Amino acid sequence: MLDAYASIAETIDTAIAPEHRLPVAIVGAGAIVDVAHLPAYRTAGLEVRGLFDLDAERAKDVAGRHGVPNVYASLDELLHDNAVRVVDIAVAPQAQPDIALRALHAGKHLVCQKPFVPDEETGRKIIEVADRLGLKIVVNQQMRYDEGIAAARAMVEAGWIGEPTTLSFTVNIATDWTPWPWLVRSDRLEIMYHSIHYLDAIRSVFGDPVQVFCTGSRTPGQVAAGETRTISTLVFPGDVRAVVHATHENRTGDSEATFRIDGSGGSIKGTIGLLYDYPHGRPDTLEVNSLSLPTDGWLPYPVTRRWIPDAFAGPIGSLLRAVADGSEPYPSARDNLGTIRLVDRLYASMDSGHSMPMK
Structure with a gap:
């Protein structure tokens, strides 16, 4: 190993x-x-x-x-x-x-x-x-370069989990938007300025989806004008799917920031350490369970770098x-237009209540 x-x-x-x-x-x-x-x-x-x-x-x-x-x-x-x-x-x-x-x-x-x-x-x-x-x-x-995300992508590309089927991000945290007054006033918030990281990371693994659905909402009493709770579903060719579930109004202090990639021959899971005590954070974690290596259960990967500042x-x-x-x-401006297009389609879905094709 x-x-x-x-x-x-x-x-x-x-x-x-x-x-x-x-x-x-x-x-x-x-x-x-x-x-x-x-x-x-x-x-x-x-x-x-x-x-x-x-x-x-x-x-x-x-x-x-x-x-x-x-x-x-x-x-x-x-x-x-x-x-x-x-x-x-x-x-x-x-x-x-x-x-x-x-x-x-x-x-x-x-x-x-x-x-x-x-x-x-x-x-x-x-x-x-x-x-x-x-x-x-x-x-x-730079989330593409976060060591946990980058290592997980490399494992997928190396075939460690067989044919990938699902990628999910689950983030349940408390975010103070007030240091950025322009963000507090923005009517486009969570997807455009936060989940865009996860969406771009998903594109770095799976490429561009063919159809998306998004629902977003606010929490009573929140300071920010825009959406702070979102669920985004991405449909890729064949049976590949991805989901991002992000909440920024966690009022109980039990932060969660995880991701998982499943495949026909194993799975990869990790935590985004930065979000557990932002901006100080803690080290990321990453584990892989692979039939092809094999790993004999979940095996930790030694993550030594952090999203902030190292991935920058x-x-x-x-x-x-x-x-x-x-x-x-990598990623070039031309490639990143795919992420901008994805964000745009997710907002169109959020506004209309319907799934949106990416073309």
Whole structure:
């Protein structure tokens, strides 16, 4: 089993080769940059030349604590820094498309956050500009790179559980949305800004569904305007299915954040440690029960990295490799339009009360 696990660990390694590293600048100095982007990039050996935020004092504080040498006075100053090859945009989603276009026209490769764009048409326009200019865009759907998720996907691809049949996420937690006032006001909430992680992870394992159904609701007395409880069902070709059941109004303190993949020859199950004590979290867990290895029951896989901050090195590392060898980053902006389309169809189902085809 040690040899088998070594092959999985090698497959999901997110180390960035020194020859692939390029100078990076970050737009935004919010909490996620502070606790995830910058720590992950430092561990990966990346050079962060500077950052810009509309709140200059916040930018100076974050830069100072992480040893970032420059705080740009404006977005234009950042974009005119010819030494910067990659711009990581970490701002509220509504501001991202305009900044992305400006950065592309300045000749920068991009790391964009999820949701990449508000709609497919906007995404296609940004991708067309990037293609015309010969630039790469990766979307920071970093749950694909969470070690537990990535290892589970690698086990599926290696055939450890035979033909996969079902993938489920069950998340029952308490989420305080108030640190992000724009999220509290959003009428599109849980699917767009949280379950999008699980939906993208499902796509990374099963590809695109052919039909979806979603129901969402609010809890009496909740602060947020949008839906905070959702059930999403995804139908794939043949007999493959997936479901995401997410609740953010858990008022009893017994958090749950689990996933499971079943197949004809075994199963994989795990926990998402970050969500048990967010933002501090605890290590993920992962177990596999395989007839083909065999495992003689459930066997733990040694998860050593965490979603935050470690998985944040994955997308940018993929972008840097793509710049070096001309490949597509993972997930590319073009691929991520599939996740945006899925989110759109789930909301259409939620609004109509009917299942929706993906075409």
